[in-house]
Amino acid sequence: xxxxxxxxxxxxxxxxxxxxxxxxxxxxxxxxxxxxxxxxxxxxxxxxxxxxxxxxxxxxxxxxxxxxxxxxxxxxxxxxxxxxxxxxxxxxxxxxxxxxxxxxxxxxxxxxxxxxxxxxxxxxxxxxxxxxxxxxxxxxxxxxxxxxxxxxxxxxxxxxxxxxxxxxxxxxxxxxxxxxxxxxxxxxxxxxxxxxxxxxxxxxxxxxxxxxxxxxxxxxxxxxxxxxxxxxxxxxxxx
Amino acid sequence: xxxxxxxxxxxxxxxxxxxxxxxxxxxxxxxxxxxxxxxxxxxxxxxxxxxxxxxxxxxxxxxxxxxxxxxxxxxxxxxxxxxxxxxxxxxxxxxxxxxxxxxxxxxxxxxxxxxxxxxxxxxxxxxxxxxxxxxxxxxxxxxxxxxxxxxxxxxxxxxxxxxxxxxxxxxxxxxxxxxxxxxxxxxxxxxxxxxxxxxxxxxxxxxxxxxxxxxxxxxxxxxxxxxxxxxxxxxxxxx
DNA sequence: GAGCGCCGTATTGTATCCATCACTCCTTGT
DNA sequence: ACAAGGAGTGATGGATACAATACGGCGCTC
Numbered sequence: 026x027x028x029x030x031x032x033x034x035x036x037x038x039x040x041x042x043x044x045x046x047x048x049x050x051x052x053x054x055x056x057x058x059x060x061x062x063x064x065x066x067x068x069x070x071x072x073x074x075x076x077x078x079x080x081x082x083x084x085x086x087x088x089x090x091x092x093x094x095x096x097x098x099x100x101x102x103x104x105x106x107x108x109x110x111x112x113x114x115x116x117x118x119x120x121x122x123x124x125x126x127x128x129x130x131x132x133x134x135x136x137x138x139x140x141x142x143x144x145x146x147x148x149x150x151x152x153x154x155x156x157x158x159x160x161x162x163x164x165x166x167x168x169x170x171x172x173x174x175x176x177x178x179x180x181x182x183x184x185x186x187x188x189x190x191x192x193x194x195x196x197x198x199x200x201x202x203x204x205x206x207x208x209x210x211x212x213x214x215x216x217x218x219x220x221x222x223x224x225x226x227x228x229x230x231x232x233x234x235x236x237x238x239x240x241x242x243x244x245x246x247x248x249x250x251x252x253x254x255x256x257x258x259x260x261x262x263x264x
Numbered sequence: 265x266x267x268x269x270x271x272x273x274x275x276x277x278x279x280x281x282x283x284x285x286x287x288x289x290x291x292x293x294x295x296x297x298x299x300x301x302x303x304x305x306x307x308x309x310x311x312x313x314x315x316x317x318x319x320x321x322x323x324x325x326x327x328x329x330x331x332x333x334x335x336x337x338x339x340x341x342x343x344x345x346x347x348x349x350x351x352x353x354x355x356x357x358x359x360x361x362x363x364x365x366x367x368x369x370x371x372x373x374x375x376x377x378x379x380x381x382x383x384x385x386x387x388x389x390x391x392x393x394x395x396x397x398x399x400x401x402x403x404x405x406x407x408x409x410x411x412x413x414x415x416x417x418x419x420x421x422x423x424x425x426x427x428x429x430x431x432x433x434x435x436x437x438x439x440x441x442x443x444x445x446x447x448x449x450x451x452x453x454x455x456x457x458x459x460x461x462x463x464x465x466x467x468x469x470x471x472x473x474x475x476x477x478x479x480x481x482x483x484x485x486x487x488x489x490x491x492x493x494x495x496x497x498x499x500x501x502x503x
Numbered sequence: 504g505a506g507c508g509c510c511g512t513a514t515t516g517t518a519t520c521c522a523t524c525a526c527t528c529c530t531t532g533t
Numbered sequence: 534a535c536a537a538g539g540a541g542t543g544a545t546g547g548a549t550a551c552a553a554t555a556c557g558g559c560g561c562t563c
Binding site for chain 1: 494
Binding site: 034035036069070071072073076091092093 | 516517518519523524525
């Protein structure tokens with residue numbers, strides 16, 4: 026953790042820096058964050074650091090209790106399941122709202138994202154792959170409204186953190202993901218919101234199940250199945 | 265805004281105090297919060313006050329930009345619609361997950377909440393009515409998991425703030441709400457998750473439409489209709 | 504008279520200092 | 534030997550002092 030080069034205000038700079046480090050797994054779950062050493066390392070005082078902690082606390086990336094050190098939020102299969110139980114229905118509604126407002130330029134950009142992902146997948150570069158991956162998924166839901174999008178961004182952060190930790194050594198399912206991404210984009214182009222919504226729900230659920238399998242083979246994702254089933258229901262015409 | 269009597273830590277005390285004041289509308293939307301006067305009024309220094317601001321910022325109740333004063337988040341019909349676009353699907357899935365785990369004691373407690381609501385409704389006491397109302401709705405989804413419940417609590421806060429401001433002078437729809445609450449609880453007792461989920465979605469949408477009508481008659485809640493329609497779909501047997 | 508720029512003041516952002524709490528290890532008594 | 538208590542140490546919580554930024558008013562210029 027180097028000194029901050031940013032000319033922005035310290036709270037934002039510290040927040041971004043810590044958030045990134047947590048999401049990339051550089052600071053592992055459960056790690057204790059002591060204020061004095063960390064503030065020194067970042068080259069700021071404890072005051073802005075503590076404010077950044079509060080932001081991260083509400084984002085769910087840190088947990089802290091009074092007079093105790095903050096800790097990076099830990100993982101659990103239950104938490105992962107609940108994460109996707111919220112994530113899947115929201116993504117499903119968000120893509121429904123986005124599809125009618127998609128421009129052909131959006132489709133083209135997403136195709137570019139897919140191409141980039143292929144490139145990084147061939148190089149087995151998970152780090153590079155994640156960037157267009159996130160961009161692609163962001164654009165799938167970008168017209169659902171500011172509030173919805175912001176909430177989905179936060180949930181994405183958490184999901185990405187789980188993926189990074191548990192799928193670290195695996196093939197990351199590049200091929201299966203690429204196929205799903207392409208089918209999904211095709212449904213978007215066709216304006217088929219029912220199909221796209223169901224495909225997106227399944228795609229997310231696949232990831233969730235992959236991660237869950239790595240985390241705890243015995244875990245039965247009952248709630249996840251319900252959320253997936255609901256999200257896959259087609260809406261009758263005329264709505 | 266009196267001095268803080270709490271013996272808890274200042275950040276939490278300040279946070280709760282401000283959050284309550286914002287939700288009750290005592291601090292109106294758009295209001296500027298200056299640190300020095302507010303800190304004096306609360307009897308704390310600016311340090312814990314600023315940390316509380318950061319929490320409220322991430323909760324969406326305050327918005328701030330660097331070197332500018334924090335402001336209480338403003339309302340807009342679009343934001344309200346987006347709020348319910350997230351709220352309705354999440355509540356719908358949450359009650360589905362809760363119903364199988366409901367005990368008869370839960371039903372009894374909720375009937376007690378309904379009785380309390382009737383009592384306050386008769387006295388036209390909106391303030392008192394809101395407490396059992398919130399309790400009732402909390403219990404409807406309480407077994408959906410910690411993460412889901414916490415997210416719903418935050419969304420509830422925002423919804424309650426809209427309700428309070430826009431329905432202030434009205435009858436608050438006590439009678440219609442009471443009928444919907446009773447039907448919904450009956451479906452829970454019967455274990456009919458499909459029905460309860462749809463009823464809850466409709467109930468929430470009714471409130472949203474009431475508030476929207478007060479805020480902007482001309483607004484067309486297209487996204488809200490989609491979210492409501494999705495949330496009302498029945499799940500086939502066997503899931 | 505209107506618009507632009509400068510300066511003073513008010514407000515926010517950060518650092519430092521002090522108070523308080525928790526945790527550890529050592530002592531002491533049984 | 535073991536458990537309970539206490540002192541010491543190191544952490545966090547909060548208040549204050551200082552720095553930097555923004556905002557408003559005033560005067561100047563065109």
